[in-house]
Amino acid sequence: MDKCYNIERMLKYFSADYVLPISSPPIRNGVVAIDQDGVIKGVYNSDEAPIEAEVRKLSGVLVPGFINGHCHLELSYLKGHVPEKQGLVDFLLYVMRHRNPTAGEEEIEKAMKKADEMMYNNGIQAVGDHVNTALSANIKEKSKIQYHTFVEIIGLQEEVVGQKIDEAKEIEFYFDHLHSSITLHAPYSCSKSMLTAFKKSVSERNIISIHNQESEEENILFRYAKGDFIRFYKEIGVDISHFKPQARASLQYFLPYLPSTNRVILVHNTYTTVKDIDFALRTRRNVALCICPKANLYIEDTLPRLSVINHGADIIIGTDSLASNDTLDILEELKVLHRHYPELDFVKTMQWATLNGAKALGMGDQLGSLEVGKTPGLVLLKNMKQLHLTEDVKVERIV
Ligand SMILES: [Zn+2]
Incomplete structure (x- = not known):
């Protein structure tokens, strides 16, 4: 097991119906990589995440804190x-x-x-x-x-x-x-x-x-x-x-x-x-x-x-x-x-x-945004209708 692979394993990967980096346009089925200190290590389109990544699929919209x-x-x-x-x-x-x-x-x-x-x-x-x-x-x-x-x-x-x-x-x-x-x-x-x-x-x-x-x-x-x-x-x-x-x-x-x-x-x-x-x-x-x-x-x-x-x-x-x-x-x-x-x-x-x-x-x-190097927190908005807010939307802190 090489060192690089070890580091990769320490990252957590989350995907959701949409990822909203805020600093760039929303990504449908986007993936966010985040390390144990809460530092964003990558924000990917659905087909761009490293193949060895174990991605936790979430239902909703992922946004920064x-x-x-x-x-x-x-x-x-x-x-x-x-x-x-x-x-x-x-x-x-x-x-x-x-x-x-x-x-x-x-x-x-x-x-x-x-x-x-x-x-x-x-x-x-x-x-x-x-x-x-x-x-x-x-x-x-x-x-x-x-x-x-x-x-x-x-x-x-x-x-x-x-x-x-x-x-x-x-x-x-x-x-x-x-x-x-x-x-x-x-x-x-x-x-x-x-x-x-x-x-x-x-x-x-x-x-x-x-x-x-x-x-x-x-x-x-x-x-x-x-x-x-x-x-x-x-x-x-x-x-x-x-x-x-x-x-x-x-x-x-x-x-x-x-x-x-x-x-x-x-x-x-x-x-x-x-x-x-x-x-x-x-x-x-x-x-x-x-x-x-x-x-x-x-x-x-x-x-x-x-x-x-x-x-x-x-x-x-x-x-x-x-x-x-x-x-x-x-x-x-x-x-x-x-x-x-x-x-x-x-x-x-x-x-x-x-x-x-x-x-x-x-x-x-x-x-304030999901950008590599930042520690913005990661929040899931559940029950969204695509990118529309409804009264039923609930917030869940992920990181
Ligand atoms: Zn006041």
Whole structure:
């Protein structure tokens, strides 16, 4: 038995009705070779696999592991607690008032661990996760999932700008330094001086992930200095009497304040218009739109417009947290999108759910597509109708 043959035996071969490499067209009856470390060693047409290979035939569509572009692991303990379809302001107020569960850190940790395992079993390979504390650091270190942690900055008061940035950097220190950054929570939770100070305090490598236009009230706030956010500030005791109407939609107000060369993930975009996207694309920034369909239905009972999704910006898919979702499952997010927008093409939405997300999180060289040398995970979608997603489709992690 020669050495070469030995190496060949250590590889596992899987075939399925279709293999979706994502970086290249679907292969009918394709074959994937993967080694014991999860490294892709070959992607073949049905007649190209080495003849000595023992191929395990699977029924369904083989895809790389999903990328969850947006989550808050820390909020997992709020599953089933927050009333649905109340609008963003009441959602935020509820979460702020219930931020500390009665059972404390132990309850938060237990819920995070369960959520992490749920995501892995649902075929998720990497997650962009927002935090306000270092509580998730241990779980992330031990997890089979690769996380990029975004430490959120919330800063409405002028006097605490520098302090808030320092605090975020201290929390960031607890996480994988190659896959963490500090970020702004949302335009409505950061003052103008915070936006300016943030720009000066981050390097080019710092990926930004910011909640954007999740509610029409956010646009009303920046356009007219009116609406439900005025009630929000009153209830949390923040004086914004100095705030002037900006006469433009939220995104057009805050985007110019962000550092121009950093990668930016805009999360939700539920009330973003085609005009806003044109504005963002004209700035030639590296911008991705993260769509979280189930959370949008949970909070605002609506979805981003199809014209916005199809307007040429990179799309990625997120689950948001269990505070606004009953599961952390990218396949379920895709089902919602396809149910509401039947004209969407599955091969395209799979790219949003895998390679686009990996690139946005700075993991595109390792994850998101079945390409030789990558370690993207291997996921089987069962009960597919050719390359069409139906409600019956189930996910099974193969590698
Ligand atoms: Zn969020």
